[in-house]
Amino acid sequence: MLGLSVTGTASKEIAIPNEHAQAVMNSLSRIRTQSGGCPMDLKSYPTMGWRAILGPASNEQLMVAEQLLTAALAEAMVVGIQRSV
Numbered sequence: 194m195l196g197l198s199v200t201g202t203a204s205k206e207i208a209i210p211n212e213h214a215q216a217v218m219n220s221l222s223r224i225r226t227q228s229g230g231c232p233m234d235l236k237s238y239p240t241m242g243w244r245a246i247l248g249p250a251s252n253e254q255l256m257v258a259e260q261l262l263t264a265a266l267a268e269a270m271v272v273g274i275q276r277s278v
Contacts, residue, residue: 204248205255207262209235214243216269217262224265228258 209217218235225233231254234246247258 201251202249203252203255204246204250205259207245207247207259208241209243209245209266211242212273213266213269216272217243217245217265220262220265224258224261227261229254231255231258233258 214235214237221233221235225231228250231247231250233248235243236246237243245262247255247262250258
């Protein structure tokens with residue numbers, strides 16, 4: 194979900210699988226730094242599970258943060274698969 198504001202900034206929510214929430218939590222500081230200070234948080238909702246909340250930030254910061262978050266999720270999934278083998 195993408196929320197736009199008049200000031201040229203936007204926010205975005207990204208669903209996080211429950212089994213990878215801890216890996217994402219461990220990566221938030223690094224992602225925040227590498228995305229130019231994009232504000233982000235991880236929240237758990239009773240009916241929707243975990244969500245990464247990105248922004249408000251510029252579209253460029255959001256794009257970088259989302260790419261880094263996706264990479265962190267992919268790495269967590271690979272580690273999870275390797276542990277189950």
